Amino acid sequence: MEPVLETKNFAEAEINRKLKPAEKINLLREMFRIRRFEQAALKHYQAGTHMGGFLHLYIGQESVATGTVSLCGENDHVITAYRDHGHALAVGMSMNECMAELFGKATGCSKGKGGSMHFFAPDKNYWGGHGIVAGQTPLGLGLAFALKYKGRKGCCLCFLGDGAVNQGVYHESLNLAALWNLPVIYVIENNGYSMGTSLERSSAFKNCLAARAEGYNIEWDQVNGEDIYEVRAKTWKAMQRAHDESRPTVLEIDTYRYYGHSVADANAKKYRDPEEIEKYKKFHDPLQLWQKRLTEEGVINEEQIAALDAEAKAEADAAVKFAEESPLPEKADIFSDVYYEVDRQTPAGRTGKHFFND
């Protein structure tokens, strides 16, 4: 199997030509951080002592979150589904708060109340982290609505998986996005499998999933997710459309996950040919490809690459230590963050009974 040949050199796109060497290296740093964070998380999840629930790993898809989020400005917002660690780190959340959340600790980004699928950082324009497939698609629309309502020139990048495109609410969101001219970009991260069901067995489509946007009169494009330059070039075009014309876009970014749907996916190695996974790791790994690219461009050398990787690993190890040493939430914390008014003990929060255990 040969690597996919590029048909167009997206490095020449204006948004990529403007990238300084340090910024290019930073993209690699972010991808290393995501991968090392998740490898550390996986190790501790499998140890079975600290983490519960699900762990949906993003490993293999790092170029998508890294490339798209690198384009975001002050009024650009991000929301995604449950495979949310990559986007969280890409928007600038710290490994410590993310790892502590996985460990269910009070120092976690959601104080141990959300878990793996529910990371949030509204101060970084990051609105989660949502557990129900496609449930976030109208929320992203609402963020775009709010931006337009307030007269801010920005957009919402709303990520979803290829398994989400068959949910009704996604189609309702597309209709509203086009009808009301909202600056939202639906980014379908197509990793080929909705849980254990392949794309071919779950979705009816003509050319690609994004092409369904035609029916809603929405611009769309298909993107090779292993090439950061292409991800950035095509996403930027969509963002400009959102910023300048307040029009939505659907992007389908082809990518691949190396692990199962979640780590609890018992059939992770059954519904895919192991050779398929190996092929992706060998020829399509976004980290390897970006390293190769930057090396060819003379932007980075092997030593520097190794150092970036080591830094990311050390940061992840330190995050594990931070999480291990952090306190658990108190039992009383179960009742905070339910109601705004109660938390702040406003007159409304002090009136009437809000909780009913006794």
Place this chain on the structure above:
Amino acid sequence: MPQITYRKALNDALAEELTRDENVVIIGEEVAQYNGAYKVTEGLWKRFGDKRVVDAPISEAGFIGLGVGASMLGIRPVMELMFWSFAFVAYDQIVNNAGCVRYMSGGLINCPIVIRGPANGGTNVGATHSHTPESILANNPGVKVVCPATAYDAKGLMKSAIRDNDPVFVMENTLLYGETWEVPDEEYLIPLGVADVKREGADVSLIAHGRAVLTSLKAAEILANEHGISAEVVDLRSIRPLDEETILQSVRKTHRAVLVDENKPFCAVSAQIASLIQEKAFDDLDAPVLRVCSLDAPAIYSPPLEKTQLPTPERVVEKVLSIR
């Protein structure tokens, strides 16, 4: 004091809050150019324009979810459901997203959304359009639910709901939209979580919410005139937060309680109230706590029969007489 309809009271509340806060926006099916399926938003589009009063396509999951997302970024959407029965197609957005986003984000995000619309049976539109989901929704910590029974309460509660920083679901009643009550011209608010004693009495407490309050008032009149029984009528007004004290005070005074509820009985709001009373006023009771709920079947269409499926004053009177 002027007499206005329940519908006009809601309309006035919306207009006042649209005027007061530029982040308030009304979104729903037929709310703008059509003037509202039940005319609650009549005239608002003409007065406030396209930006503030927005017609949505028939797409509840989509536009309710949009409202939730917009509220996370500081908009204060007032979403109309033409019927609360339609909430079920938007249930994920209402319960998972509006109801849980604050908690799951460790308090980083709040969701100041209002979802409003009628939630009642009794209009011969069949089971799918006749749900009373206040019990189901109030079951979810993170949300608030109010059920105004009069025009005065509807206006005051709606204004508080819009100013509240948590998701508030206002459940109205199509059978009440055209009824009139005294409503002052001056601005007022009714806090969520405060019940109202609509009629003072000494012998039995009739505890109800929404239109069942009016059923209870009629029953109280019959009990007084025909049976010499003095019934007190407690209107919950707000289901969550709940004013437990007013309920308990009334029961401690009358020693008998009949709960009147247009919910179906299983896990109804009245089931929660019954649990409360037995737990906290057991020694004050001289009789078992009884309930008058809707008859436990999907809402029947047949107009004369549907009237009897909902609680009637006669059924309330009968229940009270059984524990006299």
